[in-house]
Amino acid sequence: MKIRIERDQIADAVAWVLRSVGSKATLPVLGGILVEASDGKISFSGTDLEIAGRAEIEGAVEQSGRAVLPGRLLNDILRSLPEGSVTIEADAAQGKITGGAAEFTLRALPHEDFPAFQGLDAAVAGVLDAKQFLQAVGQVVRAASHDEARPILTGVLIEIADGKITLAATDSYRLSVRELPWSGPSEPIRRVVPARALAEAARAADAESEVKLSLGESQAGVEAGGRRLTTRLIEGEFPNWRQLVPEDQPNKLTIDRETFAESVRRVGILAQQGVPVRLELGEGGVKLTAGTQDLGDAVEHVAASYAGQPNLVAFNPTYLSEGIAAIEGAEVVLGVRDGLKPAVMRAPGDESFLYLLMPVRVS
Amino acid sequence: MPPPNAPPPEPFLHVDMDAFYASVEAKHDPSLKGVPVAVGGSGPRGVVMSASYEARKFGVRSAMPSARARRLCPNLTFVSPNFSRYKAESEKVIEIFFSFTPLVEQISLDEAFLDVSGASRLFGEPATIAQRIRERVRDERELVCSVGVAPNKFLAKLASAKAKPDGVCHVKAGETAAFLDPLPVQDLWGVGEQTATALERLGVRTVAELRALPDGVLQRALGPGLAGHLHDIARGRDERAVVVHEPAKQVSAEETFDTDLDAPEHLHRELLRLAERVATRLRKDGVAARTVTVKVRFANFKTITRSRTMAEPSDTGARLYATARDLFNALPLDRPRVRLLGVAATGLGLSATEQLRIGTRPDPWRDASAAMDKVRTRFGADAVDLAAIADSEPRADTPPRRRKK
Numbered sequence: 001m002k003i004r005i006e007r008d009q010i011a012d013a014v015a016w017v018l019r020s021v022g023s024k025a026t027l028p029v030l031g032g033i034l035v036e037a038s039d040g041k042i043s044f045s046g047t048d049l050e051i052a053g054r055a056e057i058e059g060a061v062e063q064s065g066r067a068v069l070p071g072r073l074l075n076d077i078l079r080s081l082p083e084g085s086v087t088i089e090a091d092a093a094q095g096k097i098t099g100g101a102a103e104f105t106l107r108a109l110p111h112e113d114f115p116a117f118q119g120l121d122a123a124v125a126g127v128l129d130a131k132q133f134l135q136a137v138g139q140v141v142r143a144a145s146h147d148e149a150r151p152i153l154t155g156v157l158i159e160i161a162d163g164k165i166t167l168a169a170t171d172s173y174r175l176s177v178r179e180l181p182w183s184g185p186s187e188p189i190r191r192v193v194p195a196r197a198l199a200e201a202a203r204a205a206d207a208e209s210e211v212k213l214s215l216g217e218s219q220a221g222v223e224a225g226g227r228r229l230t231t232r233l234i235e236g237e238f239p240n241w242r243q244l245v246p247e248d249q250p251n252k253l254t255i256d257r258e259t260f261a262e263s264v265r266r267v268g269i270l271a272q273q274g275v276p277v278r279l280e281l282g283e284g285g286v287k288l289t290a291g292t293q294d295l296g297d298a299v300e301h302v303a304a305s306y307a308g309q310p311n312l313v314a315f316n317p318t319y320l321s322e323g324i325a326a327i328e329g330a331e332v333v334l335g336v337r338d339g340l341k342p343a344v345m346r347a348p349g350d351e352s353f354l355y356l357l358m359p360v361r362v363s
Numbered sequence: 364m365p366p367p368n369a370p371p372p373e374p375f376l377h378v379d380m381d382a383f384y385a386s387v388e389a390k391h392d393p394s395l396k397g398v399p400v401a402v403g404g405s406g407p408r409g410v411v412m413s414a415s416y417e418a419r420k421f422g423v424r425s426a427m428p429s430a431r432a433r434r435l436c437p438n439l440t441f442v443s444p445n446f447s448r449y450k451a452e453s454e455k456v457i458e459i460f461f462s463f464t465p466l467v468e469q470i471s472l473d474e475a476f477l478d479v480s481g482a483s484r485l486f487g488e489p490a491t492i493a494q495r496i497r498e499r500v501r502d503e504r505e506l507v508c509s510v511g512v513a514p515n516k517f518l519a520k521l522a523s524a525k526a527k528p529d530g531v532c533h534v535k536a537g538e539t540a541a542f543l544d545p546l547p548v549q550d551l552w553g554v555g556e557q558t559a560t561a562l563e564r565l566g567v568r569t570v571a572e573l574r575a576l577p578d579g580v581l582q583r584a585l586g587p588g589l590a591g592h593l594h595d596i597a598r599g600r601d602e603r604a605v606v607v608h609e610p611a612k613q614v615s616a617e618e619t620f621d622t623d624l625d626a627p628e629h630l631h632r633e634l635l636r637l638a639e640r641v642a643t644r645l646r647k648d649g650v651a652a653r654t655v656t657v658k659v660r661f662a663n664f665k666t667i668t669r670s671r672t673m674a675e676p677s678d679t680g681a682r683l684y685a686t687a688r689d690l691f692n693a694l695p696l697d698r699p700r701v702r703l704l705g706v707a708a709t710g711l712g713l714s715a716t717e718q719l720r721i722g723t724r725p726d727p728w729r730d731a732s733a734a735m736d737k738v739r740t741r742f743g744a745d746a747v748d749l750a751a752i753a754d755s756e757p758r759a760d761t762p763p764r765r766r767k768k
Contacts, residue, residue, distance in 0.1 A: 172720045244722050273653075274675050276716055292713050316718055340725055358719040361729070363447075 001065030002089045003037045005057065007099060010086055011078040013044050013055035013227075018071050020053030020200040020229050021046040032109040033071040035088065035095075038064035046071055047115055051197045054117070055204075056226040068109040069095045077104050120221050120230065123214035124160065126184020130205040130224060133213075136167050136178040137202035139326040139353060144195035145171035152236035155192035158215060160184070165213075168241050169195060174319050175241055175356040176326060184213075191215045192238050197231035198222070204229060245356055246342055249335025251308025253281055254348060257332045261324045263288055263300045268317035270298040276314035276360035281306055281336065290317070313339050314360045323355040339363065371489050372536040374480040375605070377511040377519035378460065378496060381528045383473035384413035386506050387452045388442045398440060405429050405441035412444055416528055443737050447714075449473075450649030452504065459499050463492055466605045474523075476516050478605035493531045514539065517552055517601035524550075539599030544571035553592055561585060573597045614652070616640040617705030623662045624701045634687045637706040639680035639749060645708060646736055651676035653710030655686040659694070660703035668705075669694065676713040680749070681728040683708060 017033055034045040043056040067090035074097070078086065081099030089096045090108060097104045137156075145153035150172075157168040165182035168175065201222035205211040208225040221230045264277060271277045271290035280287040285304040291297030313336050324332055329347035336343045339362070345355040380386070384402035389395040399418035403411040409429035421436035433439055453472040460467045463486055466478035479489050486492050493510035500508050511522025513534040522542075526532035534542045547569060549559050561584050567573050573581075574597040581590040595601070616637045624630050634657070645652055656670040669690040677683060687706050717726055738747040 170721060172723075173718055175721060239722065273713075274716065274718075275713060276718075314716070340719060342721060356721065358721055361717040361719055361725055362714065 001035070001037050001067055001091070002063040002087070003035075003042050003059055003061050004085050004087045005042060005059035007078065007081050007083055007086045009057050009059070010042075010044075011075075011081075013057050014071070014075050014078055016200075016204060016227060017044045017046040017053040017055050018075050020197070020204075021048050021051055021071075027113070029068060029109050029113040030115075031071055032068040032114065033074055034066060034068050034111065034114050035090065036066045037061045045114075045117065047117075049115065050232050051194070051200075052115075052117060052230045053200070054228045054230075056228075065090070066111055067091065067095055068111040068114050069106050070109065073106060077106075117230070120214050120216040120219050123216040123219075123221065124185050124187070124189055125212060125214040126160075126165070126182055128165070128180060128182075128211050128213055130208045130211045132180050133211045134202045134205050135328070136180055137198050139178045139355075140167045140169040140176040141195045141199045142169075142322050142326070143171060143174050143176035143355070144169035147171070151234055152192060152238055154195055155234040155238070156195050156198050157190065157192050157238040157241070158213075158220070159188075159190050160186070160215070161188040162186075168238075170239065170241065170356075173316070173358050174323065175244060175354075176323075177241060177245075177354050177356075179352045189215055190238070191220060192234040192236070193220045194231055194234060197229060201229040201231075244342070245354065246335075246337065246344065249337055249344060251281060251306070251311050251336050253286055253304055253306050253334040253336075255286065255302060255304035255332055255334065257324060257327055257330055259302055260304075260332055261321065263302050264317060264321050264324065267298045267300050268321065270295055271317045274316075276362060277317045277320060278312060278314045278362065280310070280312050281308070282310040308336075311336055311338060312362075313343060314362045315343070315357060316360055319357055323357055326353070326355050328353065370480040371483050373489055373512050373514045373534065374478055374483075375513050375516050375519040376477040376479055376489060376493055376496070377513075377516065377523040378475050378477065378493075379509050379511075379523040379527065380456065380473035380500075381507040381509055382413055382415050382419075383453075383506070384444060384449055385415040385418070385442075387449055388445075389415065390452075390505050391445075391448065392442075395440060395442070399423065399436050399438055400440050400442060401429065401432055402442050402444050403429055404443070405433075409441075446472075446647055447649040452506070456500055456504055456506065456508075459496060459503065463496065466607060468605045469608055476519065476605045490531065490533045493533075497529075497531065514599070515601035516603050516605070517596055518542070518599055520552070521546070521550060540574075543597065543599055544569065544574075546570045548573055551593065551596055553589065553596070558585065558589065570597050612711065613707050613709040614641050614644045614648070614650075614711070615656075615705060615707035616644075617658060617703060619660075619703045620701070624704075625698045627698075630691065630701060630704065631688055633704050634691060634706060635680065635684045635749065637704060638684035638687050641706050641708050642678055642680040642683050642732065643736070643739075645678040645711070646732060648711075649714070650711045651678040651713055651715035652683065652708030653713060654708070655683050655690065656705075656707040656709065657687045657690045658703070658705030658707065659691070659699070659701055662700035662702050664702070666703075667694070670709075672710065675716050675718060676710070677717075678715040679726065679728040679732045681732075682726070 030048055036043045040058055040061055041056055042059045043054055045054040077097055086099040094108050095106045140156055153171055159166040160182055163182055164179050166179050168177040204227035205224035211224040214221040218233055219230055220233055267277055267288040267290045275292055277288055277290045285302050287301050289299045323345045327347050331348050333346050333348050339359050343357045385400045388402055400415040401411045401418055402413040403409055411425055411427045411429055411432045414423040418436055418439055423432045423436050449472050460475055460477055464477055464479045464482045468476040479492050489512045493512050497508055500506050507529045509523050509526040510531050511519040511526055513519040513522050514536045518534050522532040522534045548554050548562050653676045654670055654672045656668055658668045660666040671686050671690055673686055719725055735747050
């Protein structure tokens with residue numbers, strides 16, 4: 001195999017594959033990146049057996065073939081080479097990488113050991129607007145759990161029904177839900193995709209206009225601009241989030257998003273180590289406070305319109321900030337019942353996104 | 364004329380909040396304003412902890428059995444105590460004191476000594492400061508306090524009692540004898556019922572009479588220690604300085620067993636009992652703990668401690684116990700013989716919080732503990748306990764009896 005490509009192109013592709021796959025590799029060969037070349041197409045693949053990433057780019061293929069090269073080394077070398085074209089010449093035993101006046105020879109990994117890519121099984125596939133998809137994933141993945149003790153909550157629920165696709169994630173403290181129009185096959189389907197894989201997949205869609213989403217029985221795939229990420233699904237029953245969202249909130253604060261975010265960030269300086277930010281809601285707006293005996297107090301009033309009874313609700317400042325950041329638009333509507341019941345944030349008049357947040361009990 | 368920079372002759376203030384608990388309750392619930400209110404337990408064994416001045420007109424006093432208070436004042440409204448509310452209010456009031464002088468010694472939630480020797484340059488004479496403190500407490504906290512101004516702590520405390528309600532009493536350095544002489548000896552610090560009876564046998568009822576008593580007579584009747592103390596305070600002498608307290612850094616409880624324990628269920632039950640004791644104390648002080656420490660002393664006197672910091676500060680026995688039990692179970696022990704167990708709570712700077720979970724009820728122990736506190740206030744400390752503890756009557760096997768101190 002012998003190929004020649006622009007350094008930026010190949011370096012980006014290899015970096016994306018490496019990051020998508022992560023570093024959970026247990027077999028030596030899984031630390032490698034499979035380079036394949038034929039018919040003017042060059043692809044880079046990596047996998048940790050749960051997630052597989054593949055980036056395809058165009059370049060000059062002087063001799064087709066395949067080789068597995070150590071991923072991290074390959075990545076470091078490509079990043080360090082000067083701009084211009086890079087040549088890779090490889091066989092089963094070794095790979096030679098040349099760029100500018102530098103030449104590296106790497107021992108290759110046995111490519112017969114590299115796991116073969118399986119096609120998606122009985123996939124339901126559809127095309128989404130890349131920008132919307134990227135935004136939706138960004139809105140929901142933060143609410144996903146990192147606690148491996150409950151694997152189902154480390155995933156994002158993808159539901160297709162009634163011409164809509166819904167993404168939902170929860171770590172049991174908050175719940176983030178986003179709806180997008182769906183033009184693919186309309187039969188209802190529910191799948192849970194690892195949040196990390198979805199976030200990496202969305203990154204591949206960054207510069208593209210469309211993204212193709214495929215949902216199989218045990219795998220899901222996201223494809224955009226020559227990059228494809230395949231991931232196993234998480235098995236188990238995702239909580240029925242619809243019954244957790246309160247139908248109506250008797251008290252509503254409508255507040256400028258930027259101002260609210262800034263204020264939470266400022267007051268949050270004194271909400272460290274699990275100390276919540278308290279929101280005193282009342283006519284004229286909200287008073288934010290935080291503090292401890294040892295450190296001191298922070299207080300800030302933000303003028304806003306409030307409809308309802310005066311209320312005190314406290315939140316984890318990080319969860320609150322992430323919710324505010326996830327809202328699109330100039331204003332946020334924060335609906336609450338009391339200090340013990342879930343609060344819900346939306347953009348005014350926007351039913352396509354909601355962020356539910358459990359308070360911190362302080363009394 | 365004293366030189367301009369000399370310390371004032373009466374630099375000690377004793378600030379005592381008037382009917383503090385009752386006033387805080389009335390501030391919280393305006394319907395209680397102007398009516399007879401008692402904070403305390405209303406049950407048959409309940410005791411009045413604080414009475415509003417309207418209630419006092421009927422003879423209702425602190426520490427009086429609630430049943431008697433009700434007989435004296437049939438319209439009395441009883442309010443269960445909310446210590447976290449009093450604690451929060453107390454902190455705000457203490458802040459006002461600290462804005463006048465760094466030398467503040469808090470005695471309880473509703474009284475404090477202040478040494479304002481260094482404050483007169485900035486804020487005026489001690490009597491002026493007393494008045495300004497009272498104004499600020501009234502304006503900023505909507506509460507009333509009385510202040511005694513005197514040459515020492517002992518006299519300041521007597522003066523504030525005299526100043527009540529809603530007043531200032533200034534005992535000048537040259538007038539201490541005149542102030543003390545008519546007071547009954549029971550008003551003196553250190554004179555309890557027994558001492559008063561002993562003094563009465565000597566024909567002494569007032570401070571004037573006490574001071575007239577020869578030292579030898581006093582010493583034979585009361586012993587040299589108490590006699591010396593009374594000799595001094597009858598002359599208005601008290602050398603104690605205002606001591607600024609650091610807030611408690613830890614709350615702990617430990618138990619040495621009559622017979623070494625080795626059964627895990629007994630050890631766990633003792634941990635629960637200790638955790639519950641610590642938690643009750645935390646709630647009473649209106650604080651919560653971030654870190655739990657377990658102390659284990661074995662039969663051979665080897666002692667170990669293990670600590671863990673919890674995700675959230677807590678003040679319930681159940682949470683503290685869960686952490687204590689995990690720490691204990693993590694010890695690599697095979698049926699150890701345990702002589703002593705201890706549970707300590709530290710990291711007390713924060714109040715208890717609980718990040719609620721979607722679709723899950725709040726920790727029921729928060730409400731259960733609050734309910735237990737109320738029952739204990741009404742019916743006494745032994746009135747209620749966790750079933751798991753109450754169940755631990757001595758049994759035929761290793762009975763977990765406690766060693767008397």
